[in-house]
Amino acid sequence: MARARSEFACTACGAVTPKWAGQCPDCGAWNSLEERRAVVSSGKAGAAPRGQYAGDQGVQPLADVPLGEEARFATGVGELDRVLGGGLVAGGVVLLGGDPGIGKSTLLLQTTAVLAAESPALYVTGEESLRQVALRASRLGLATPGLEVLAETCVELIVEQARQRRPRVLVIDSIQTIFTEALQSAPGSVAQVRDAAAQLVRFAKQTGTAVFLVGHVTKDGQLAGPRVLEHMVDTVLYFESDGSSRFRLLRAVKNRFGAANELGVFAMDDAGLKPVRNPSAIFLSRHEEAVNGSTILVTREGTRPLLLEVQSLVAESPLSHPRRVAVGLDPNRLAMLLAVLHRHGGVFTADQDVFINVVGGVRVAETASDLAVLLAVLSSFRDRPVPLGTVVFGEIGLAGEIRPVPNGEERLREAAKHGFRRAIVPAKNAPRGKSAIEGMDVVGVSRLGDALEAAFEN
Incomplete structure (x- = not known):
């Protein structure tokens, strides 16, 4: 040994x-x-280290490795299954991060309570007593006859108990409170987090147990501890939320078993987190009449098309360096788009404060939002609203061209389902022939000038 x-x-x-x-x-x-x-x-010659994955048989030709679909099983929480790529994978390790009080422990307690009704589940708490966990379950109205709980922070003892109980799902809340007896540093240090996580990952791969790790975040919103922690696990999920909103957004930053950047939407109430079936409806204001500075964007989060409202406020600046503020979008890209608007649209905003906000606290990373941002800016600058019932998407190049975006037809069908009857999209995304969408007038544009004329032609 x-x-x-x-x-x-x-x-x-x-x-x-x-x-x-x-x-x-x-x-x-x-x-x-x-x-x-x-x-x-x-000192024993020829001793080989134990394999990490159950069933590994040393060196093999890649073509001889047996293939098969991952053994997935549903968690019983629809939005969580969506973010995970269809459910949990046996032996998969999921790292869940988010701000304090955002709902990490609540979501996992609800999930394990559902799973425990059909298969063994073990919830390990390193931050709370068993009584506190029981009180939370009672407050949420959870039925927990088969759910086992353990208050422990030593990873060796946790693994020993898990090997005896053989749960299908193991929750560690949280990884920053767990320590290993092999190291002398305090729990939460870089070495302790790395080594404790490595032991839990090894346990998951050897036994096929699905493991959830709750991770603390720093004041900058990054997961606390070593960056290698995110490399070790199979899936990394982040909770996103506006502090004043009751809605919680769960995003997959990394997923070896599914699509990254997938988004799940939950609503927080007295009974815990409830999945939101139609998130587009909660992000749309549905103004009774057209409003200056507002456009509707059809974005895509993972495999889900999503309708969002992009709002802009343009006002004359008293400062020598006007402000460029973007909430939910990249501020650097906003500055670039304003330069394109000046060069290829003839609209000078260098002396104006420009504020952009994506309603609902959603962060949009894809470039399909470019056209919606510029139309919102121009609508506020000229006090001319974009007509009601119009949706927009498209990427804008530095030469003023409107570039196509992926899954254009799917975005249009999602907009039509919500009652929108007009769309301004890249010309190559406009459906033709049999693929035309009934009841929707799709305007395909190839240049920024064409898009501005189509949006404000009335």
């Missing part, structure tokens, strides 16, 4: 020392020594 001990490695030069010091003895870097586990061989 191999015995474990700890050592300290320099992050600057890689030198290893048995004790911590403020300065690396080799390269002289300060505060660069990090604790890690060192494995010393027992």
